[in-house]
Amino acid sequence: MNLLSRPMSTRVRLLLLVLAVWLPAAAGVGLLARATYLKEEAAALRSLQDLAQRVNASIGAVLDQQFTLAQALANSEALRARDLGRFEREAAAATVPKERWVVLIEKDRQVYNSLFPSARGTARAPESPFLESGGRQVAFAQRGPVTGAPVVGTFVPERTQPVRYNVVVATATEAMQSVVEAQDYPLASIVSVINDNHLIMARSRDPGKWVGTSASTTMIERIRADDTGFTRSVTLDGSAVISHVSAPNAYGWRTVVSLPSEALAAAARSLTLQALGLTTLLLTFGLFVALSFARPISDSVLALRAWARELARNRPVPAMGLPLAEANEVGQVLRESSAQVRQFNAALETRVQEAVAKARQSQAQLVESQKREAIGRLTSGLAHDFNNLLQTISMGVELAMRTAGPGPHERALQSSRDAALRAADLVRQIQTFGRSVGTDPQPVDLADFVLRSTSIIRNALGRGIELDIALEPGLPAALADPAQLELAVLNLIFNARDALPDGGRAVLVGRRATPEDLQALPAGDYVAVEVVDNGVGIRADALARVLEPYFTTKPVGVGTGLGLAQVHAFALQSNGDVRIHSIEGEGTRVTVLLPVATVRPESQRPAAAVVDGPLTPLRILVVEDDPLVASVVAPVLEGDGHALELLSSADAALERLAAGADYDVLFTDVVMPGTLNGLDLARWVHEHRPGIGVLVATGYTPHDPGKGAPVLRKPYRIAELRQALVTVARARA
Numbered sequence: 001m002n003l004l005s006r007p008m009s010t011r012v013r014l015l016l017l018v019l020a021v022w023l024p025a026a027a028g029v030g031l032l033a034r035a036t037y038l039k040e041e042a043a044a045l046r047s048l049q050d051l052a053q054r055v056n057a058s059i060g061a062v063l064d065q066q067f068t069l070a071q072a073l074a075n076s077e078a079l080r081a082r083d084l085g086r087f088e089r090e091a092a093a094a095t096v097p098k099e100r101w102v103v104l105i106e107k108d109r110q111v112y113n114s115l116f117p118s119a120r121g122t123a124r125a126p127e128s129p130f131l132e133s134g135g136r137q138v139a140f141a142q143r144g145p146v147t148g149a150p151v152v153g154t155f156v157p158e159r160t161q162p163v164r165y166n167v168v169v170a171t172a173t174e175a176m177q178s179v180v181e182a183q184d185y186p187l188a189s190i191v192s193v194i195n196d197n198h199l200i201m202a203r204s205r206d207p208g209k210w211v212g213t214s215a216s217t218t219m220i221e222r223i224r225a226d227d228t229g230f231t232r233s234v235t236l237d238g239s240a241v242i243s244h245v246s247a248p249n250a251y252g253w254r255t256v257v258s259l260p261s262e263a264l265a266a267a268a269r270s271l272t273l274q275a276l277g278l279t280t281l282l283l284t285f286g287l288f289v290a291l292s293f294a295r296p297i298s299d300s301v302l303a304l305r306a307w308a309r310e311l312a313r314n315r316p317v318p319a320m321g322l323p324l325a326e327a328n329e330v331g332q333v334l335r336e337s338s339a340q341v342r343q344f345n346a347a348l349e350t351r352v353q354e355a356v357a358k359a360r361q362s363q364a365q366l367v368e369s370q371k372r373e374a375i376g377r378l379t380s381g382l383a384h385d386f387n388n389l390l391q392t393i394s395m396g397v398e399l400a401m402r403t404a405g406p407g408p409h410e411r412a413l414q415s416s417r418d419a420a421l422r423a424a425d426l427v428r429q430i431q432t433f434g435r436s437v438g439t440d441p442q443p444v445d446l447a448d449f450v451l452r453s454t455s456i457i458r459n460a461l462g463r464g465i466e467l468d469i470a471l472e473p474g475l476p477a478a479l480a481d482p483a484q485l486e487l488a489v490l491n492l493i494f495n496a497r498d499a500l501p502d503g504g505r506a507v508l509v510g511r512r513a514t515p516e517d518l519q520a521l522p523a524g525d526y527v528a529v530e531v532v533d534n535g536v537g538i539r540a541d542a543l544a545r546v547l548e549p550y551f552t553t554k555p556v557g558v559g560t561g562l563g564l565a566q567v568h569a570f571a572l573q574s575n576g577d578v579r580i581h582s583i584e585g586e587g588t589r590v591t592v593l594l595p596v597a598t599v600r601p602e603s604q605r606p607a608a609a610v611v612d613g614p615l616t617p618l619r620i621l622v623v624e625d626d627p628l629v630a631s632v633v634a635p636v637l638e639g640d641g642h643a644l645e646l647l648s649s650a651d652a653a654l655e656r657l658a659a660g661a662d663y664d665v666l667f668t669d670v671v672m673p674g675t676l677n678g679l680d681l682a683r684w685v686h687e688h689r690p691g692i693g694v695l696v697a698t699g700y701t702p703h704d705p706g707k708g709a710p711v712l713r714k715p716y717r718i719a720e721l722r723q724a725l726v727t728v729a730r731a732r733a
Contacts, residue, residue: 055180058179074166080160091104149173150212190241192204467507505533507530508529509528509532537585617640620663623649633721
């Protein structure tokens with residue numbers, strides 16, 4: 001009996017068939033062709049990536065030249081002196097006609113155009129860009145007001161305040177086009193330069209047709225997602241391509257380089273045809289050998305395939321004999337499985353739907369928690385750094401007030417100190433918005449609050465809007481966070497200002513809440529703070545959504561949609577609510593309801609406690625990593641007669657203390673570089689050097705400072721520092 005006629009299992013027959021026919025050679029040829037194709041494709045894609053970066057760098061260089069020239073002219077002595085004749089001569093000398101020209105503009109007209117000097121006084125469109133403060137802006141105009149052709153202009157404001165003029169260095173888009181055309185790139189590729197507004201500034205193919213138009217929706221989505229990889233897409237003119245988007249340059253412009261998919265597919269087809277030819281030769285020979293093995297296997301496989309289809313249709317699998325024993329065993333399993341599958345299908349479908357719904361819900365919760373965590377980390381870091389800066393400013397001002405004596409400067413120094421304290425309150429608002437610190441409800445005298453806030457409210461409204469204040473006599477104090485209340489009132493004032501573009505009247509009202517106000521609120525006494533305007537009002541269809549975060553009825557760039565959302569969140573956190581009544585074309589009334597405080601309000605910032613008698617000079621170890629804070633704290637303490645040693649980290653302080661250095665008081669910051677923070681150092685001192693008093697200062701820390709040591713919250717005042725030292729010294733004694 002020869003080898004072919006012996007009984008064999010399906011596995012052995014298939015193994016002999018595969019080994020004897022064509023699989024090894026076909027696999028080898030296919031892998032080689034695939035490797036070669038991938039190598040060529042990678043090289044082509046690297047070429048596209050390098051080209052995109054090279055073109056984008058060249059475009060950035062052109063814009064840098066424009067910005068440098070605009071900045072130099074904006075800072076010129078001629079412009080500051082309003083010597084426009086000398087400015088025009090400087091501008092004419094610094095430009096090349098028809099390639100780059102200088103335009104001096106006011107908000108509503110052109111004052112000078114070096115390309116067309118006769119175009120003085122040309123009106124500018126109301127929506128045309130104009131910078132009111134420092135910075136720069138690159139803008140594109142499809143039709144320049146004078147040239148009538150596509151123009152790219154770099155805007156820089158003059159240094160004089162208030163800003164009257166902007167200097168614009170303009171160039172035709174042909175300058176960008178020449179950069180694209182000057183590059184060495186494959187003829188089949190397409191290069192497009194896209195500005196920060198997603199408009200095409202230059203294109204290697206049909207520039208006259210596409211320059212100034214918007215990029216495709218798909219490309220805009222890629223740019224917004226900062227997708228700088230390779231993606232298959234379709235160009236504006238319908239070509240299927242593989243495209244690469246460069247990283248943005250300093251002006252937010254990007255370069256997109258695309259290569260037609262057909263160019264890459266051609267190499268793949270060539271290699272595939274070669275591999276197919278070799279494989280066909282092997283297959284022809286292998287099939288001749290495999291025919292003697294194939295029939296029993298094919299019959300069994302075909303039968304199993306038919307049974308599997310019956311199983312997929314939830315039909316019973318028939319019982320019949322097959323040439324292979326293994327096939328009969330599989331058939332039996334299929335018959336048993338067909339009954340179970342029909343039973344499990346319904347339950348499985350239900351479970352999958354439930355799992356998908358839970359997964360989506362969990363994903364949404366995860367994204368929201370990550371967003372809040374990121375905002376919290378950001379605001380915490382900002383609070384720490386800003387409080388250190390404010391500590392330096394406020395204590396430096398206090399030192400100046402102590403040493404300068406009375407005089408006309410005294411009021412300015414007092415205002416500077418008050419501004420630093422207000423800035424500290426604003427930092428606390430930021431922390432509250434980022435949920436890195438809680439609110440601090442306390443009794444607020446609304447009459448006193450309005451009196452202190454009148455100046456900033458009038459400034460917020462601007463000219464042309466009349467402000468009236470109507471406070472009910474004998475109004476009880478409200479229980480709320482004063483900083484959050486001030487922010488909420490300012491947000492309402494800003495909304496009233498935006499609703500009165502042509503001027504009008506705004507009223508700030510303080511009154512007791514009426515029963516109509518208190519619907520859906522817990523029982524109790526409430527006060528109402530209202531802002532009323534006779535402006536444009538709110539559309540009826542938008543009124544139900546105005547409290548949603550990021551929803552705004554204002555034009556793009558004017559409103560963020562966070563103002564009323566902050567007011568609403570503040571009212572809810574204060575156990576109150578917000579009521580809005582508005583009629584389009586007549587005006588809006590926003591009412592913030594706050595609970596009445598049960599105790600009388602104290603002053604907004606109580607005066608620091610008075611030090612009872614002079615303090616005996618102390619040996620103080622000051623641990624502060626911020627050199628600015630240390631530079632103002634040290635003179636204060638040394639001026640009071642204390643002996644200081646200043647270290648910049650808790651690690652260094654621990655080393656000195658562990659070595660036996662003797663001090664009366666440890667005065668330490670909390671957040672510092674190194675392996676230890678200020679709280680770790682304080683705990684070590686309490687445990688190992690209990691004879692040393694501990695005083696902690698912090699701009700922000702996520703950790704609980706704990707008990708046993710006074711804590712100064714930055715920015716603190718000199719009197720507060722002195723009183724804290726008295727407390728520590730007495731506790732030590």
